[in-house]
Amino acid sequence: MRSRRVREAGADVLRRQGLDRHAAAGGEGVLPRQGAFPGAAGRHRLRLPRGLGHARPLGRRLGVRLHVASVEQAIKDGIVVDDGRTPRNRLQIGTLLNAIEEEGYTAAFGGGRRDEEKARAKERVYSHRDEFGQWDPKNQRPELWSLYNGRIHEGEHMRVFPLSNWTELDVWDYIRREAIDIPSIYYAHQRRVFERGGMLFTESEFNPLRDGETVTERTVRFRTVGDLTLTGCLESDADDLDKIIEEVAASRITERGATRGDDKFSEAAMEDRKKEGYF
The missing domain is CATH 3.40.50.620 (HUPs)
Known part of the structure; x- marks a missing residue:
């Protein structure tokens, strides 16, 4: 390469x-x-x-x-x-x-x-x-x-x-080892979110609420980033690399499987x- x-x-x-x-x-x-x-x-x-x-x-x-x-x-x-x-x-x-x-x-x-x-x-x-x-x-x-x-x-x-x-x-271990700067969105932060389809989505003008949905402020982070109308976040207090690596090591579902709505349209x-x- x-x-x-x-x-x-x-x-x-x-x-x-x-x-x-x-x-x-x-x-x-x-x-x-x-x-x-x-x-x-x-x-x-x-x-x-x-x-x-x-x-x-x-x-x-x-x-x-x-x-x-x-x-x-x-x-x-x-x-x-x-x-x-x-x-x-x-x-x-x-x-x-x-x-x-x-x-x-x-x-x-x-x-x-x-x-x-x-x-x-x-x-x-x-x-x-x-x-x-x-x-x-x-x-x-x-x-x-x-x-x-x-x-x-x-x-x-x-x-x-x-x-x-x-x-x-592996990616997170490499980021820590190489001290790579990444967006703060991957770390735990306060965000106004609502629940839809078992996932937490960001409050936004592009995400109009449906009947029964309410917005709350929670401590969340993103495992993957994409279209905000399709990309969910997860509740987390992992605000540094060591905590994120510990969290990822314990996870049993991939980031796309957990938080990407665009992968759930069909098999x-x-x-x-x-x-x-x-x-």
């Missing part, structure tokens, strides 16, 4: 606001030398506010060119269509694929892990995407003995997941999105 061939081929560090992306982009042991890759960040206005603001400082520290792909701008430009019902996470698909095509990226590094969700569990470290940006889980390349095949045709690209075999606990919700070109 650090080879000159990969760097010269137009590889890009694909960075959203997720914890794994902070680990992949922020540590010394995962990515190559300073300035080896550009960086891309996906953004939309329904992001949780305290999860924003880390991409630009990190880009400056790593010496990379930051390319922000905005869902709102993609809607204005007619690249994706907002029908008022489609979650922002799905609108990110067209936004991402357009950015990859415009910039000519042939590889995009992400922070996905196999223990997060069953669709990611069967995805390769080098995940091939066809000329339409789509993933075919039935046509993946073997990766015996950690040997990776990065050959692609014109218009195709790779998604590369160097943290595939890590766990959530194959994540796989369906990934087939279309999702992160």
Whole structure:
């Protein structure tokens, strides 16, 4: 992954606001030398506010060119269509694929892990995407003995997941060891929330209350960050790394399974999105 061939081929560090992306982009042991890759960040206005603001400082520290792909701008430009019902996470698909095509990226590094969700569990470290940006889980390349095949045709690209075999606990251990700065939203804090579908959601103008729902202030933290209308938090008093690591070590359900509503639409919700070109 650090080879000159990969760097010269137009590889890009694909960075959203997720914890794994902070680990992949922020540590010394995962990515190559300073300035080896550009960086891309996906953004939309329904992001949780305290999860924003880390991409630009990190880009400056790593010496990379930051390319922000905005869902709102993609809607204005007619690249994706907002029908008022489609979650922002799905609108990110067209936004991402357009950015990859415009910039000519042939590889995009992400922070996905196999223990997060069953669709990611069967995805390769080098995940091939066809000329339409789509993933075919039935046509993946073997990766015996950690040997990776990065050959692609014109218009195709790779998604590369160097943290595939890590766990959530591995990520937190690495963050502590490397002293990586992460958004405060991952630590316990006071927040006005309401319960829906067994999860706690943030009070927001984008989250209108339904009958019977009430807002209370609780001490919570986020294990994963995404569209605030679909991303829940959990009650926690883990306000430092040691407490978070202790909490994660005792958990028996992944962060996506516990707090991501977009993965609960169907048994194959994540796989369906990934087939279309999702992160």
